């Protein structure tokens with residue numbers, strides 16, 4: 363039996379009624395990718411308020427790699443909520459914080475002592491990582507990448523590249539942020555071709571150190587191993603190692619932003635494992651706690667200890683209920699089966715997507731790693747003109763037919779897939795059928 367079961371048009375009457383209330387009561391700032399109000403979710407299946415059953419290829423923007431309402435996560439949350447919902451780590455610390463820090467320290471790459479701080483969101487993790495890097499190096503500048511996304515708080519937003527809708531009207535931004543192109547070969551800023559380019563996009567940093575900021579003033583380079591919001595851009599395999607070598611030459615810390623790529627999404631615990639690069643600080647969020655708000659900042663112990671007592675933290679950071687959920691997530695990732703599943707999902711999605719590129723001129727590029735695959739849509743293949751309206755139309759057609767997808771890319775012309783890693787093969791094919799029909 364098909365998973366998608368629609369009993370009304372989508373959005374149905376109850377969703378539409380809630381939409382009217384939402385418009386009256388909630389500011390328009392928080393964007394909604396769909397007008398579908400969800401009531402329940404399990405695994406990869408969403409039940410909306412009208413009784414429609416939909417397939418989820420968005421996972422709440424990649425936050426439920428272990429599936430919606432994961433049984434072990436739900437049990438851990440319920441048990442913990444009966445015992446201690448909030449202690450505030452700064453007032454009366456609790457073992458769960460220390461225990462999960464120990465697990466993260468063991469899990470993050472690097473053959474050196476590590477320490478972990480917990481916060482509530484990806485943006486908070488970014489903010490803390492930069493504070494720590496500045497305190498550890500005594501330097502102020504930060505290098506970030508074009509098409510990168512790091513969150514919506516002021517410093518994270520300053521590091522974020524996309525102007526509309528994220529930055530426009532919200533300045534002034536934090537100073538000492540410098541930006542260079544990412545390893546985005548499909549839209550190379552230098553009109554070069556890999557590998558004959560010699561990874562000019564990394565080497566250009568040496569030029570930046572001459573023209574804009576001295577290397578001795580740069581605290582950190584913050585990089586997503588694969589661009590998330592930027593459109594699932596997978597850089598060449600030697601891009602991150604080259605960047606790592608360059609940062610080491612100049613005593614600059616490398617912060618890996620694994621908020622979207624982490625926790626199994628790319629077929630490994632961390633995306634940096636694909637290139638064996640060891641960052642100084644690695645941040646995670648999204649799928650870390652199976653849908654509960656939690657983020658982590660893990661790094662070299664000496665670096666992490668640079669800020670003094672009271673310099674880091676926050677009232678809710680490392681909430682015990684979220685930590686219990688994260689421990690249940692990690693238990694399920696231990697045997698590696700979910701990582702293998704991510705790779706299997708990726709093989710299926712990429713096979714279908716490569717066929718779409720053959721069939722539909724609209725599909726300009728197909729790229730991804732593990733279960734992080736996307737199609738970039740263009741109006742004209744030769745000119746690579748972004749097909750933003752068509753992308754929005756495809757996404758709309760999908761949800762009207764019961765498949766929730768989200769878009770990405772600086773030009774809004776990428777459809778990305780962030781389905782839970784527990785999505786069954788039949789469900790995957792069913793969702794891909796809907797996407798294929800929408801593209802057709």
Ligand SMILES: Cc1ncc(COP(=O)(O)O)c(C=O)c1O
Pocket residue numbers: 423483484485486488511512513514586590591619620621622623647648
């Ligand atoms: C790579 C990356 N960093 C940071 C963030 C910000 O995370 P949050 O929305 O939890 O603040 C995101 C969110 O999409 C992200 O993809």
